[in-house]
Amino acid sequence: xxxxxxxxxxxxxxxxxxxxxxxxxxxxxxxxxxxxxxxxxxxxxxxxxxxxxxxxxxxxxxxxxxxxxxxxxxxxxxxxxxxxxxxxxxxxxxxxxxxxxxxxxxxxxxxxxxxxxxxxxxxxxxxxxxxxxxxxxxxxxxxxxxxxxxxxxxxxxxxxxxxxxxxxxxxxxxxxxxxxxxxxxxxxxxxxxxxxxxxxxxxxxxxxxxxxxxxxxxxxxxxxxxxxxxxxxxxxxxxxxxxxxxxxxxxxxxxxxxxxxxxxxxxxxxxxxxxxxxxxxxxxxxxxxxxxxxxxxxxxxxxxxxxxxxxxxxxxxxxxxxxxxxxxxxxxxxxxxxx
Amino acid sequence: xxxxxxxxxxxxxxxxxxxxxxxxxxxxxxxxxxxxxxxxxxxxxxxxxxxxxxxxxxxxxxxxxxxxxxxxxxxxxxxxxxxxxxxxxxxxxxxxxxxxxxxxxxxxxxxxxxxxxxxxxxxxxxxxxxxxxxxxxxxxxxxxxxxxxxxxxxxxxxxxxxxxxxxxxxxxxxxxxxxxxxxxxxxxxxxxxxxxxxxxxxxxxxxxxxxxxxxxxxxxxxxxxxxxxxxxxxxxxxxxxxxxxxxxxxxxxxxxxxxxxxxxxxxxxxxxxxxxxxxxxxxxxxxxxxxxxxxxxxxxxxxxxxxxxxxxxxxxxxxxxxxxxxxxxxxxxxxxxxxxxxxxxxxxxxxxxxxxxxxxxxxxxxxxxxxxxxxxxxxxxxxxxxxxxxxxxxxxxxxxxxxxxxxxxxxxxxxxxxxxxxxxxxxxxxxxxxxxxxxxxxxxxxxxxxxxxxxxxxxxxxxxxxxxxxxxxxxxxxxxxxxxxxxxxxxxxxxxxxxxxxxxxxxxxxxxxxxxxxxxxxxxxxxxxxxxxxxxxxxxxxxxxxxxxxxxxxxxxxxxxxxxxxxxxxxxxxxxxxxxxxxxxxxxxxxxxxxxxxxxxxxxxxxxxxxxxxxxxxxxxxxxxxxxxxxxxxxxxxxxxxxxxxxxxxxxxxxx
Numbered sequence: 001x002x003x004x005x006x007x008x009x010x011x012x013x014x015x016x017x018x019x020x021x022x023x024x025x026x027x028x029x030x031x032x033x034x035x036x037x038x039x040x041x042x043x044x045x046x047x048x049x050x051x052x053x054x055x056x057x058x059x060x061x062x063x064x065x066x067x068x069x070x071x072x073x074x075x076x077x078x079x080x081x082x083x084x085x086x087x088x089x090x091x092x093x094x095x096x097x098x099x100x101x102x103x104x105x106x107x108x109x110x111x112x113x114x115x116x117x118x119x120x121x122x123x124x125x126x127x128x129x130x131x132x133x134x135x136x137x138x139x140x141x142x143x144x145x146x147x148x149x150x151x152x153x154x155x156x157x158x159x160x161x162x163x164x165x166x167x168x169x170x171x172x173x174x175x176x177x178x179x180x181x182x183x184x185x186x187x188x189x190x191x192x193x194x195x196x197x198x199x200x201x202x203x204x205x206x207x208x209x210x211x212x213x214x215x216x217x218x219x220x221x222x223x224x225x226x227x228x229x230x231x232x233x234x235x236x237x238x239x240x241x242x243x244x245x246x247x248x249x250x251x252x253x254x255x256x257x258x259x260x261x262x263x264x265x266x267x268x269x270x271x272x273x274x275x276x277x278x279x280x281x282x283x284x285x286x287x288x289x290x291x292x293x294x295x296x297x298x299x300x301x302x303x304x305x306x307x308x309x310x311x312x313x314x315x316x317x318x319x320x321x322x323x324x325x326x327x328x329x330x331x332x333x334x335x336x337x338x339x
Numbered sequence: 340x341x342x343x344x345x346x347x348x349x350x351x352x353x354x355x356x357x358x359x360x361x362x363x364x365x366x367x368x369x370x371x372x373x374x375x376x377x378x379x380x381x382x383x384x385x386x387x388x389x390x391x392x393x394x395x396x397x398x399x400x401x402x403x404x405x406x407x408x409x410x411x412x413x414x415x416x417x418x419x420x421x422x423x424x425x426x427x428x429x430x431x432x433x434x435x436x437x438x439x440x441x442x443x444x445x446x447x448x449x450x451x452x453x454x455x456x457x458x459x460x461x462x463x464x465x466x467x468x469x470x471x472x473x474x475x476x477x478x479x480x481x482x483x484x485x486x487x488x489x490x491x492x493x494x495x496x497x498x499x500x501x502x503x504x505x506x507x508x509x510x511x512x513x514x515x516x517x518x519x520x521x522x523x524x525x526x527x528x529x530x531x532x533x534x535x536x537x538x539x540x541x542x543x544x545x546x547x548x549x550x551x552x553x554x555x556x557x558x559x560x561x562x563x564x565x566x567x568x569x570x571x572x573x574x575x576x577x578x579x580x581x582x583x584x585x586x587x588x589x590x591x592x593x594x595x596x597x598x599x600x601x602x603x604x605x606x607x608x609x610x611x612x613x614x615x616x617x618x619x620x621x622x623x624x625x626x627x628x629x630x631x632x633x634x635x636x637x638x639x640x641x642x643x644x645x646x647x648x649x650x651x652x653x654x655x656x657x658x659x660x661x662x663x664x665x666x667x668x669x670x671x672x673x674x675x676x677x678x679x680x681x682x683x684x685x686x687x688x689x690x691x692x693x694x695x696x697x698x699x700x701x702x703x704x705x706x707x708x709x710x711x712x713x714x715x716x717x718x719x720x721x722x723x724x725x726x727x728x729x730x731x732x733x734x735x736x737x738x739x740x741x742x743x744x745x746x747x748x749x750x751x752x753x754x755x756x757x758x759x760x761x762x763x764x765x766x767x768x769x770x771x772x773x774x775x776x777x778x779x780x781x782x783x784x785x786x787x788x789x790x791x792x793x794x795x796x797x798x799x800x801x802x803x804x805x806x807x808x809x810x811x812x813x814x815x816x817x818x819x820x821x822x823x824x825x826x827x828x829x830x831x832x833x834x835x836x837x838x839x840x841x842x843x844x845x846x847x848x849x850x851x852x853x854x855x856x857x858x859x860x861x862x863x864x865x866x867x868x869x870x871x872x873x874x875x876x877x878x879x880x881x882x883x884x885x886x887x888x889x890x891x892x893x894x895x896x897x898x899x900x901x902x903x904x905x906x907x908x909x910x911x912x913x914x915x916x917x918x919x920x921x922x923x924x925x926x927x928x929x930x931x932x933x934x935x936x937x938x939x940x941x942x943x944x945x946x947x948x949x950x951x952x953x954x955x956x957x958x959x960x961x962x963x964x965x966x967x968x969x970x971x972x973x974x975x976x977x978x979x980x981x982x983x984x985x986x987x988x989x990x991x992x993x994x995x
Contacts (some may be wrong), residue, residue: 032858036867042486043911050528051910100388101484102590110608166643174647181648184610187380188636286641286648288386288611296386301858 008325012318017076019314020089024072027303034304035059037098089311095304099297104308108290114184115289118204118278122211123270130216131262134223139250141228149220156217165210165284172206179206182286207285211278215269222265226258233257260328267324271317376633377972377993381984382640382654387613389606392589393471393545403637407603407613409985410635414598416449416468417543418625422741423688423893423981425539430623431455433516437542443524444494445533447542451516457548457598458618465518466559468544469510469566470552472520473559473576474585477568478502482578483585491528492541494521495565506565518566520544536930536940537894551596554584598622600630600989613637624989631992632973650678655970658984661687661963663726669968679971684728686738687963688980689889691724691829694957696882698916700802701792701817706771708955709757711819713767714846715837716759721961724832728964733757734948735888737962739980740895742944749945754952761842768846773817779809782847790817790847801879818849822864822881824857829885829960853881860884865911879916885960893981897926897947901956915956922950 035058043051059065063074063082073079075095077088087093094104137146173181184203185191191199230236231254239249279291290309297305387403393412416435418428427435434450455463474480476490476499490496495508509521522541524533532541549557556571568576588595592606601615615635623629640654646668648654660666672678695702695711702708721729733754736743743750765784773790774782782790791807791814799806799813807814821838823830830852837843838850855863862876864884899912901922907913925947932939951957967984969976969991976991978984 038484038486042488101390113609169644169647173651177651181644181651181653182641183612183638183648183653185607185612187612187638187653188378188614188634283641284643286611286639286644288609288639301856 005326008322012322015318016311016314020076020311021072023307023310023314024075025068027307028068028071030301030303032301032303033059033064034098035062035064037301089308094308094311097297097302097305099300099302099305104305107305108293108309108312111288111290111293114287115278115282115291117200118207118211118281118287118289119270121204122208122215125208126212126215126219127266129212130219131223133216134220135227135250135255137220137224138227138231141224146224150224153217153220156213157221159214161210161214161280162284164214165207165281168206168210168213169284172209179203182284184287204287207278207281207287210284211281219265219269223258223262226261227254229261230254230258263327264324267320267327271320378634378636379632379655379970379973379988379991380653381635381637381656381658381988382645382648383637383658384640384642384645386611386639387606387637389590389592389608391591391595391603403613406983406985407615407637409599409983410601410615410988411595411597411599411603411618412545412547413600413624414455414463414546414622415543416451417539419892419981420625421979421982421986423739423890424741425537425543425892425894426625427539428625430625430627431546435542439533443533444521445524445538445541446519446521448513448519449517449542449544451518452622453516455546455598455622456620457546457551457596458602458620459548459551459596460620461548461550461596463546463598464515465512467546467549469512469518469520469559470549470557470568471545471547472510473507473566473568474553474581476500476507477576479576479578479581483582488528491526491530492522492532494523497527499565504565506561506567508565510566512559512561512566531931534931534933536932536934537896538934540892540894546598548596548598552585552588553581600624601635611639628989630989632988635988646672649680649968655680655972656968656976656984656988658967658978659687659965660967661725661728661965663728666728666966667726669966673968678968680968681971681976682966682968683977684964684966685979686730687889687965688737688739688891689887690732690737690962691885691887691960692957693833693883693885693960694915695955696879696884696914696916697954697956698918699800699879700805700820700882701771701773701815702819702882703798704771704792705954706767707773707817708958709755710764710767710771710846711837711848712757712955712958713760713764714840714842714848715833715958717757717958717960719759720832720836723836724829724961725963728966729961730964731756732959732962734952734959735897735957736895736948737890737980740893742895742941745941746945746948750948753945753949757955757958759842761846764842764846768817768848773847775814777807777809777814777816779812779814784847785845786847787844788847789849791815792817816849817847818851819883820881821850821852821883821885822860823852823854823885824860825854827885829887830854833885833960850883864914884914891981895944896930898930899926901926917954917956919950919954922947922954925950 035055039051039055039058042054061082063071070079074081075088077086077090077093079086081087092105096102097104097107100107133149137149140146169181173179180203185196185199186203189199236249236254239253244253278289279295281287282289282292283295294306294309296302297309383403383406385402387407388401390401390404391408391411393408414431416428416432417425420426431452432449433452436448438446438448440446449465449468451463451465451468457463472489475485475487476493476496478500481500490500493507493509495504495506498504499507509523511519513519520542522532522538524531526532535541549559553568556574558569558571559566560569561567570576570580574580591603592608593603595603597603598618598621600618600621602618604614604616606613613636615637617630617633621629638654640648640657645654645657646665649657649669650672660669669678669682673680673682695708697703697708717731721731730738732738733750733756768790772792775791775793776782776788777791779793782788794806794813794815796813799815802815805816805818805820807816823833834852838852843850863881865876866879867876899907901915901917901919902908902913903918903920903923908916925943929940929943929947932943967978972994973991974994976987978987
C-alpha cells in the first residue's frame with residue numbers, strides 16, 4: 001500500500017508539473033502585459049520617452065523580459081526570484097492579483113469557504129437521495145414508478161442549471177416567498193453563533209436545493225444502471241437461489257459490486273462541481289465563490305489569479321483521482337492496490 | 340417504505356433547516372420591518388474589492404469601492420455639487436484664498452475650521468490635508484505604485500519624488516489649521532496647468548489620519564522650505580517604514596479611521612456585504628448636510644435576478660438602471676402596488692458612440708463619415724437599444740451639462756443632426772469621390788456593388804490590402820474595417836441596423852465586423868507598440884470602433900483629445916487620429932480660461948461642439964435615461980447625472 005501510494009504521489013507530482021508548465025505557457029501566450037496594466041494610468045500623464053523608460057524598467061523589475069521557461073521556474077519557486085529569494089508556488093506564493101491588487105492567497109479564502117460549504121452540503125444531500133432512488137429504480141426496473149422516475153430524470157438532466165436557478169427563484173422566492181433571492185446572509189445582520197449559522201444556512205438553502213435538483217438526474221441514472229448491471233449477474237441469481245433474503249441480495253451482494261463504477265462517477269462529478277461547477281449557481285444567487293472568482297479573473301484578464309486557481313483545481317482533481325483509486329479497495333475486496 | 344422514509348427525512352432536514360433559519364434569522368427582508376434606526380439596503384452590480392485607497396494610489400476603479408470611499412472619506416477642501424461643479428467645502432474650510440504670482444503659478448491657501456474630528460475622535464488639522472499629497476508625490480509612494488504624476492505640477496515636486504529634496508517645496512504647512520499648495524503654470528512635464536477653467540479641482544485635499552495610514556509617530560512638518568513627513572523617533576518616510584501600515588489601512592475590513600458621513604462597520608468578504616453606520620462626528624458636506632439614514636448595507640446585485648431581489652425587499656436602492664426591460668418591470672411593480680418604492684430618473688452623464696480612425700481608409704474623408712452617419716436611423720437605434728429610456732445627442736456632450744442647457748438654441752440652429760437619409764448619404768459619397776467600380780469603371784447607383792474612390796498611394800497607406808490597382812491607378816473601396824468587442828449588445832444592434840442594413844448596402848458601402856476581446860480592441864484603438872503584447876498593434880488596421888464615454892464630474896475637459904502633437908498622440912491621445920488644427924486649438928483653449936469667465940468658455944464650447952459635429956470623428960448613438968429605485972421608507976431621495984446614491988443618501992430622510 002505504502003509503495004503504491006508513494007508511486008502515485010510521484011505520478012501526481014509529475015502530472016502537476018506538466019500541467020503547470022502547459023498552463024503557464026498557455027496563459028502567457030495571451031496578449032496581456034502586467035507591466036502595461038500597472039503603468040497604463042500614467043500613459044497620458046508622462047511624456048512618451050519617460051513612460052517608455054518606466055515601462056521597460058518595470059518589465060525588468062517584474063522579470064517579464066526573461067525567457068518563459070525562466071519565468072516559469074521562478075513562478076514555481078525552482079529558481080530565485082528577481083529579489084534573490086525563492087518565492088514561488090512551492091514556497092506558498094500563488095501570485096499577485098492585478099485586479100484585486102493583493103496576493104492571490106489573500107483573496108481566495110472567503111470564496112473557497114462559500115464554495116466548499118455549498119458543494120459539500122449539496123453533494124451529501126444529493127447522494128443521500130440518489131443512491132436509494134437509483135437502487136429502488138433498478139430493483140423495480142420497468143415498473144410504473146421506475147418509468148416515471150426515468151422520465152423525470154431525463155427532464156431534469158436536460159434542464160440547464162441556470163434555468164432551474166431562475167425558475168426556483170421565481171417559484172420559491174417570489175411566488176412563494178420562502179427563501180431569499182440571493183446573497184449569503186441577511187443584509188446588515190449581526191447574528192453570532194448558532195443564529196449566524198442558521199441565517200447562513202437559510203440563505204444557502206435555495207442554491208443547495210437547485211444544485212441537488214440538478215444533480216439528481218445524472219447520479220440516479222448512474223446508480224440505476226450500475227445496479228441493473230450487477231443484478232443481472234450470475235452470482236446474484238445464485239444468491240437468490242440460495243434463498244437469501246432480497247434485502248441481503250441487494251445491499252450485501254449487488255450494491256457493493258455496483259459501487260465500483262458508481263464511486264468513479266461520484267468522484268468525477270464531485271471534482272467537476274468543486275472545480276468551478278457551481279459558477280452558474282454562484283452567479284445566479286450572488287454568492288461569492290471560487291467559480292465566480294475564476295470567472296472574474298478570466299473576464300478581467302487577471303491571469304495570475306486564474307493561473308493560481310487553475311493549479312488549485314488541478315491539484316484537487318489529481319487528489320480526487322487518487323482518492324477514487326484508493327476507495328476502490330474499500331468498496332471492492334477484489335482490488336488490491338499493493339500489487 | 341424505508342426508501343420513502345429516507346427521502347422524506349432528507350427533504351425534511353433541508354426544509355426544517357431553512358425554515359428554522361427563517362424564523363430565527365429574520366428571514367426574507369421583504370417581509371420584515373426595520374426595527375430601531377432605519378436601515379437601507381443598496382444593491383450594486385459591481386463586486387467590491389475592498390480597496391479603500393484614494394484615486395491616485397493603487398487607482399482603484401472599482402465602482403463599489405469608490406462609493407464606499409465617498410460615503411466614508413468625505414472630509415475634503417473641495418467637493419463636487421449636484422451639477423458636477425467644484426465648490427469649496429464650507430463645513431471644512433474657514434477661509435480660502437487663491438493668489439497668483441507673476442509667472443502665473445497659483446497658490447491655494449486654506450484655513451481649516453477648528454474642532455473637526457475623525458470618527459475615532461482624533462482632531463483634524465492642516466497636516467491631515469497635506470499628508471496624502473506628501474505621500475503620493477514621495478519616493479515611497481512611487482515605489483508603492485502611485486499612478487498619478489501630481490508631482491509634476493507642484494514646485495519642487497520632481498526633486499521630492501526623486502528623493503533629491505527632503506521637502507515638497509510647493510506644499511506649505513502654515514500653522515496648525517492653515518496650509519497652502521502651489522500649482523505651476525507649466526509643469527515640469529511641459530504641460531500647461533494654468534489657467535484652467537476647473538482649477539478649483541487642483542485644490543481638493545482630503546483629510547487623512549496620519550497614524551491610521553502611516554503608523555505611530557508621523558506628523559507633517561515645515562521648517563520654512565516646504566512640507567515633509569516627520570516621525571517622532573526619526574524614522575525616514577520610506578516604503579519599508581510605512582508599507583505594512585498603508586496596506587493594512589488600504590484593505591481594512593472594519594474600524595477604518597475616516598471623517599465621512601458614514602463609518603465602515605464591516606466588509607464581509609464571504610457574504611460580499613458592506614455595512615455602514617452614520618458617523619455622528621461628521622462635520623457635514625459643502626452645504627452642511629449630515630446623514631439621517633443611520634444604517635446602510637451595500638450588497639452585490641446580480642443582473643439576472645435583481646428585479647426579483649428588489650421585489651422581495653432584498654435590495655431597496657438600486658441606482659442607474661439603464662436596461663429598458665428592467666425599468667419597465669420595476670415600473671409595473673410600483674404601479675401595481677406590489678413594490679412599495681418610488682423612483683427617480685435622470686440623464687446619463689455620457690453617451691454611446693461609434694468612432695472612426697480618421698487617417699486610414701475611407702473614413703479619412705469627412706463626407707464619407709457623414710454619409711455613414713446618415714445611413715443609420717439613430718433615433719430608432721436609441722429607441723430600440725434603450726427601449727424608450729434614452730435619447731440621441733448630436734455632439735460630444737451630455738444633456739446634464741449647464742453648457743448644453745445654455746446652448747439649446749445654438750445646438751438646434753447650428754448642429755447637423757444627420758437624420759436618416761440614404762439619398763443624402765449617396766450624394767455625400769459621390770462628393771467624396773466614391774464614384775467608381777473596382778475596375779475603374781463608373782459606378783452605377785443601385786448596382787449593389789461596393790463603391791471605389793481613386794486615391795493616391797499616400798491616401799491608400801495601411802489600406803493597400805483592400806485597394807485595387809487598375810492601369811496604375813489605385814482604387815479604395817467604401818469599406819470599413821470595424822473593430823467591435825465580443826458580447827456587446829450595441830455591436831449586435833449596430834451590426835443589424837448599420838453593417839448589414841439595406842441602406843448601407845444600397846449605398847455601396849461594406850462594413851466588415853471584426854469581433855475581439857475588449858482588451859484587444861483597446862490595443863488596436865491605442866495602436867499599442869508594446870513589447871509584452873505579443874503582437875504589433877501599432878500598424879493601423881481598423882477604422883471604426885464602438886465605445887461609450889462618460890463624465891464623473893462636471894469638468895468638461897477635452898484637452899489633447901484631438902491633439903496634432905505626435906508626442907501626445909504616442910501617449911494615447913487623439914485615438915480618432917483626426918488632425919484638425921482648429922478642433923485641437925478649441926479643445927485646448929476652451930478650458931484655458933479664467934474660471935470666472937463663463938461667457939468665453941461657453942462660446943468656445945459651442946464652437947468646439949460645432950466643429951466636432953461638422954468633422955464627425957465620432958457618431959453619438961444614444962444617451963440613456965437612468966432610473967433609480969428607492970424604498971418609500973425614505974423621502975427626499977434624488978439622484979442625478981453627477982449625484983449617485985453615495986451623495987443622494989446624505990440628503991434622504993426617514994419617511995414619517
